[in-house]
Amino acid sequence: MSTVAPPRRRFTPFETWWAPLLLALTLSVAAWPLGLWPVAWWVILATDFVLLVAAMERLEPRLPLATRPVFRNALAIGFPIALLVSWELIVRAGILNPRWFPPPTSIAVALWELTVNYDRFNDTSLIGRPWLIPSVWASEGWSGVRALFAESHVYATLSRVFGGFFIGAIPGVLVGVVMGLNRTVRTMLDATMSAVYVLPKIAIFPILMLVFPDPFGEGPKVAVVAISAFFLVAINAMAGVQGIDPVLLQAGRAFGANRVAMLRHVILPGALPIIFSGLRLALGTSLIVIVAVEFIRAQTGVGFVIFYHWQVLMTDRMYAGLVVTMALGVGLTALLQWVERRVMPWRDS
Amino acid sequence: MTRARWGGTVHLVNDASNPSSASPKVTARGVSKRFDTTAGEVIALERFDLEVAQGEVVCIVGPSGCGKSTFLRILAGLDTASGGELTVRRDNPDKPENAVVFQEYAIFPWKTVRENVAFGLRMRGVPRAERDATAAHWIERVGLARFAGAYPAQLSGGMKQRVAIARALAYDADLLLMDEPLGALDAQTRLTLQEELLRLWSETGKTVVYVTHGLEEAVLLADRVVVMTAHPGRVKTILDVPLPRPRSIETTTTPEFAALTGELWHALRDEVARAQGYEVPA
Structure with a gap:
């Protein structure tokens, strides 16, 4: 008589979904009297994170199928919020120095103050006090509204980014497409382009300050953004044109497209996805470059807000500047993606 | 009208007065194609001769690398010949000379x-x-x-x-050029499209030059099948397909179809083996 062995049970350290959470809590608290936090805080945090992941992965299959997307959204939003809350608590508990790591609530307050208040010392405000536009328009007209824009740090940064981005990206696309189409042009320019491409564009800012009649004006700032955008866009546009499926070029020719029609109906749309990835890179780089430039030489701009408040040691406002920079980056990327969907509807399916 | 951008010549004959004239739609005489590579000269197509009558469907089969696609591309004006003479009779100068269907x-x-x-x-x-x-x-x-x-x-x-x-x-265009158009499709889709092509051609009466590597496909679709050799690409033999039209997938079940496919395979077998590197006595 033979017996069938019972199936071996998989080793499951935690039967319930909340057991890992309990373990994480016990571990974190027990580490306290043992004096482990100051020496091995990263080990404890990493372990807590792994246990948290384990708890969430055990929880998800127990939820009804319909609520699981909600659960995943809650995780995506909840975890960053949990991070901010822990930051707040850690600083309040006196573990982290609020001077270097101001708690999120005081960063929020600083952001609010920067937004609503006018900085008399620098003659600026963060977003240019747009709620004053109606009254200023009534009393001073167009010039008053312009003055409000001129005092805005966000407007200063955005106008430099957009100005430089367009001045650089449009010739970038043209030169890149020509390089993609013509082998001789490509051969002649490729080495130069590759060499300048890797150069950090901020390094040529001093040269640009010498070149422009007003070294401290907008000229060199816009120019350094334009140059950064140009090379990124040009190199991607070239790659986009070269990457077009040759059989599509043949099809265009076979059905009678002349040079102009080829460019319009085959080459440009074919290169567009890669051109757009170049534009996305260029936009991100533009923001990096302009913040760096505003550190060095500016009286306005988000980079100036960060650097100025570092100099006067108002770190909560410095962090507020970082938050604004992040918001600008997210907003600009979303804007470009919106344009991308409009321009390339065939990739939307 | 002559299209002569290379060593060979393509004549585009305007013959609107007599569209049903006996002169063939396509005449290729000694068309050749040589590539210069750093390793030396490669002959893709050597002295290729072919005549295609008005309204005829001609399939070209051969081992890979036999130059069948090269010939089609030269005929389409997408590539240049190194020598020889290619004449395409045009019955209506307002219409384009050819239309191409590509593999991909x-x-x-x-x-x-x-x-x-x-x-x-x-x-x-x-x-x-x-x-x-x-x-x-x-x-x-x-x-x-x-x-x-x-x-x-x-x-x-x-x-x-x-x-x-x-x-x-x-x-x-009167002349339809198809370069392995069904090569990338799965078997069932290929069958339905073969029937669709037979129906469309019978309705439009186009002259068709059709490159394929499918023997059954060639016999099913063609009035004549051109068998090519590889290295260099030459015409080995031309097989008549006297199967009656209209044809359909049922045609492939007839003994005549099987006999013709066998004959075609017989003509092609040694070429395929040679192209794959086997030693075959000539």
Whole structure:
């Protein structure tokens, strides 16, 4: 008589979904009297994170199928919020120095103050006090509204980014497409382009300050953004044109497209996805470059807000500047993606 | 009219006065193609002779690398010959000389089905209303009316190739050039498209030069099958296919079809083996 062995049970350290959470809590608290936090805080945090992941992965299959997307959204939003809350608590508990790591609530307050208040010392405000536009328009007209824009740090940064981005990206696309189409042009320019491409564009800012009649004006700032955008866009546009499926070029020719029609109906749309990835890179780089430039030489701009408040040691406002920079980056990327969907509807399916 | 951008010559004969004249639609005399590579000269096509009559369907089969696609591309004006003479009789100088269907669909991903089918007409300067009507007609004929506004990314492989076929037919050239158009499709889709091609050709009476590597496909579709040798690419033999039309997939079950396919394989076997590197006594 033979017996069938019972199936071996998989080793499951935690039967319930909340057991890992309990373990994480016990571990974190027990580490306290043992004096482990100051020496091995990263080990404890990493372990807590792994246990948290384990708890969430055990929880998800127990939820009804319909609520699981909600659960995943809650995780995506909840975890960053949990991070901010822990930051707040850690600083309040006196573990982290609020001077270097101001708690999120005081960063929020600083952001609010920067937004609503006018900085008399620098003659600026963060977003240019747009709620004053109606009254200023009534009393001073167009010039008053312009003055409000001129005092805005966000407007200063955005106008430099957009100005430089367009001045650089449009010739970038043209030169890149020509390089993609013509082998001789490509051969002649490729080495130069590759060499300048890797150069950090901020390094040529001093040269640009010498070149422009007003070294401290907008000229060199816009120019350094334009140059950064140009090379990124040009190199991607070239790659986009070269990457077009040759059989599509043949099809265009076979059905009678002349040079102009080829460019319009085959080459440009074919290169567009890669051109757009170049534009996305260029936009991100533009923001990096302009913040760096505003550190060095500016009286306005988000980079100036960060650097100025570092100099006067108002770190909560410095962090507020970082938050604004992040918001600008997210907003600009979303804007470009919106344009991308409009321009390339065939990739939307 | 002569198209002569290379060593060889292509004559485009305008013969509108007598469209049913006995002169063949396509005459190739000693067409050759040589490539200069750093390793030396490669002969892709050597002294290729072929005549295609008006309304005839000619399939070209051969081992890979025999130059069958090269010949088709030269005929389409997409590549240049190194020597020889190629004559395409044109019965209507207002119509384009040829229309091509490529193996990899080659429809534009950024254009809708309608815009893809109307592309050739647009390039010819046909007014919008007229080209939309023509495109709608051919989209309907290949059974894609529901997808006229769709982009290729939303279509299956078989549907994409039907768009490519509709684009070629809408271009309204007398000479239809097809370069392994069904090569990338699965077996069932290929069968349905073979029947569709037979039906469309019988309705339009186009002259067709069709490159394929499928022997059954060649026998099913063609009036004559050209068998080519590889290295260098030459015509080995030309096989007549006297199967009656209209044909359909049922034709492939007849003993005559089996005999012809066997004959074609017999002609091709040594060439395929040689192309794959086996020693075959000549």
